[in-house]
Amino acid sequence: MVYLTRKAEFSASHLYHNPDFTPEENRRIFGKCNNPHGHGHNYTLEVTVKGEVDPRSGFVVDLKQLKEIMHREVLAAMDHRFLNKEVPEFLHQIPTTENIAIAIWHRLAPNLAAAKLHRVRVYETPDLFVDFYGEE
Amino acid sequence: MKAHLSRRYLFSASHRLHSEAMSDEENQSTYGKCNNPYGHGHNYTVEVTVSGPVDDKTGMVCNLADLDGFIEREVLARYGHENLNTIKEFTKEVPTTENLCIQIYEIVQRGFHYAHLERVRLEETMMNSFEYAGKSEPLR
Numbered sequence: 001m002v003y004l005t006r007k008a009e010f011s012a013s014h015l016y017h018n019p020d021f022t023p024e025e026n027r028r029i030f031g032k033c034n035n036p037h038g039h040g041h042n043y044t045l046e047v048t049v050k051g052e053v054d055p056r057s058g059f060v061v062d063l064k065q066l067k068e069i070m071h072r073e074v075l076a077a078m079d080h081r082f083l084n085k086e087v088p089e090f091l092h093q094i095p096t097t098e099n100i101a102i103a104i105w106h107r108l109a110p111n112l113a114a115a116k117l118h119r120v121r122v123y124e125t126p127d128l129f130v131d132f133y134g135e136e
Numbered sequence: 137m138k139a140h141l142s143r144r145y146l147f148s149a150s151h152r153l154h155s156e157a158m159s160d161e162e163n164q165s166t167y168g169k170c171n172n173p174y175g176h177g178h179n180y181t182v183e184v185t186v187s188g189p190v191d192d193k194t195g196m197v198c199n200l201a202d203l204d205g206f207i208e209r210e211v212l213a214r215y216g217h218e219n220l221n222t223i224k225e226f227t228k229e230v231p232t233t234e235n236l237c238i239q240i241y242e243i244v245q246r247g248f249h250y251a252h253l254e255r256v257r258l259e260e261t262m263m264n265s266f267e268y269a270g271k272s273e274p275l276r
Contacts (some may be wrong), residue, residue: 018193029194059203076275098139127144131185131204135138 003118004060005048008070010079014095018082026091038082043100044123045074047108050116061112075108097124101132109134140254141197142185145207147216149163150177151231175219181259182240184213186251206248211240233260237268245270251253 013037016030026030026034033039047070077087083095089103101122109117121130153170154163163171170176176199184207188197215223220231237258244253255269 016195020193029199047178096190098137098141098190098197099195100141102137124261126231129141130197131140132137133140 001051002060003048003050004063004066005046006066006070008045008047008067008075008081009043010075011040011042012078012081012083013038014083014090015039016094016096018094038084043078043123044129045070045104046119046121047104047117048121050114050118066112069111070106073111074104076129078108078124080086083116096126097122097130098132101130105132105134137190138187139190139197139249140185140187141203141208142183143200143203144181145212146181147212148177148179149181149215149218149220150175151220151226152176153232155230155232170274175221178260178271180215180236182207183257183259184244185254185257187254188251189272202250203248210247214243215240216235230244233258233264234268235267237266241268241270 011080012030015035016033016037018027021029038072044090045065053060069099078100081087083090083100087095087103089095090099093099095112101120103115104122105120120132121129148174152175153167155166157167184203186198186203188202190197193226215236220226220236223231225239226235237256241253243255244256248267253270257265257267259265
């Protein structure tokens, strides 16, 4: 089994707010991330796929295809967007790093036939990242 | 849905690698420059990985403020800007980064209960890093 990772970057804004919480609860739980005008990050996405090496091509997966899938399914939807208002998954769910990683997994997994999706890693900052391995 | 959250923290500390169980020559040949009697320092990066279900209401595995607060109080305040050889747990154990990684893991394991601790990774320099996932947990 060989693991292949492809990186991409996207820039987006978001805010953390639960409409079921009181304003005080939102401020206490989410702190500065509750700023109603939002704030932004340069996110780094790492997509790791796993599979056996094809003996003819020497590939686990065609990187051009993986790059195209990542662009079409993730970057086109999230790059330079305000996540809370412009990405369907986040209209009613907080775009925390956890939920972003999970949403990206569910966008990619159905499109990766040749190699299996192993892990989606999303860096919100260089010092904060979330891994999702598809565990329900 | 279960996710793994990792957070990185920086602290600076000095140490000397020297074992009382070895002769001076053995210490020199085992530890080389790290046996310098005056010690030397590192900017350590500690990466803590916790896991758990993503909370429906907050969208989080655990609140970062809780993790940051715990690590600040129990790890960074303990080891930051210290000479590790003077710290209680390293008076009888060589403060290699392996041993420091295990100590930090055990501090978090004992005291942080908001999420499950997966592993601690400690970068001594840009070229050397160490990971510890407890006695029975496999690393991914």
